[in-house]
Amino acid sequence: xxxxxxxxxxxxxxxxxxxxxxxxxxxxxxxxxxxxxxxxxxxxxxxxxxxxxxxxxxxxxxxxxxxxxxxxxxxxxxxxxxxxxxxxxxxxxxxxxxxxxxxxxxxxxxxxxxxxxxxx
Amino acid sequence: xxxxxxxxxxxxxxxxxxxxxxxxxxxxxxxxxxxxxxxxxxxxxxxxxxxxxxxxxxxxxxxxxxxxxxxxxxxxxxxxxxxxxxxxxxxxxxxxxxxxxxxxxx
Numbered sequence: 001x002x003x004x005x006x007x008x009x010x011x012x013x014x015x016x017x018x019x020x021x022x023x024x025x026x027x028x029x030x031x032x033x034x035x036x037x038x039x040x041x042x043x044x045x046x047x048x049x050x051x052x053x054x055x056x057x058x059x060x061x062x063x064x065x066x067x068x069x070x071x072x073x074x075x076x077x078x079x080x081x082x083x084x085x086x087x088x089x090x091x092x093x094x095x096x097x098x099x100x101x102x103x104x105x106x107x108x109x110x111x112x113x114x115x116x117x118x119x120x
Numbered sequence: 121x122x123x124x125x126x127x128x129x130x131x132x133x134x135x136x137x138x139x140x141x142x143x144x145x146x147x148x149x150x151x152x153x154x155x156x157x158x159x160x161x162x163x164x165x166x167x168x169x170x171x172x173x174x175x176x177x178x179x180x181x182x183x184x185x186x187x188x189x190x191x192x193x194x195x196x197x198x199x200x201x202x203x204x205x206x207x208x209x210x211x212x213x214x215x216x217x218x219x220x221x222x223x224x225x226x
Contacts (some may be wrong), residue, residue, distance in 0.1 A: 035215065037215075044204075044206065044217060044218075044219050044220040045155075045157075045163065045206050045208075045217045045220070046217065047214065047215035047216070047217065050215070061213050061214065063214065064121075064214075097162055097163075102168060104151045104153070104168055104169040105151050105153070105208075105209070105210040105215070106151070106153040106165055106168035106169070106208070107153070107155070107163070107165055107208070108165050108168070108174060110162040110163055110164075111162065112162055113162055
């Protein structure tokens with residue numbers, strides 16, 4: 001059974017930094033692109049970014065709203081993915097989900113999410 | 121930037137067929153996916169690549185995608201189908217989600 005578990009969320013002040021983790025099990029992690037998707041309270045889903053696999057040089061893509069502030073990384077040896085968030089804004093407040101990217105760009109597996117609250 | 125348009129809400133009587141639309145320019149030329157999200161839970165993939173059901177998703181869920189409109193159809197709607205539904209595509213190196221549709225079962 002595939003499982004994704006996010007951690008690292010919490011309360012942070014505007015302008016601060018936070019690092020989220022996503023631990024995977026039950027899949028060939030190194031073969032998968034991985035994404036972060038967030039959801040502000042009472043709002044819809046918003047894509048945050050993608051990190052590709054080793055075969056594609058671990059290249060990354062970011063949503064315009066986070067580009068230059070957020071950085072994705074991964075460690076295939078521990079089946080983990082990370083989201084380093086800096087210069088956080090109140091509008092970054094959301095539940096952050098990690099998800100596996102399927103062959104057709106779909107999200108077959110999701111974690112349970114971790115809440116990030118940016119507030120003074 | 122590419123946009124996907126969904127109705128804010130759809131209501132359907134128990135046992136009837138619900139249809140949720142997702143509009144976008146030439147959306148039929150893209151791989152379109154649908155997710156169901158219940159309150160307090162992570163989204164669940166219900167349709168991928170326009171019309172394919174992942175394992176474990178009932179046959180009551182079906183999808184189509186052509187021209188500028190994709191449709192998620194849920195036949196024999198049950199109370200447990202009440203949820204938010206999102207469409208999603210990949211376009212120009214970004215993932216795009218529709219705004220979501222709240223399905224209410226009457």
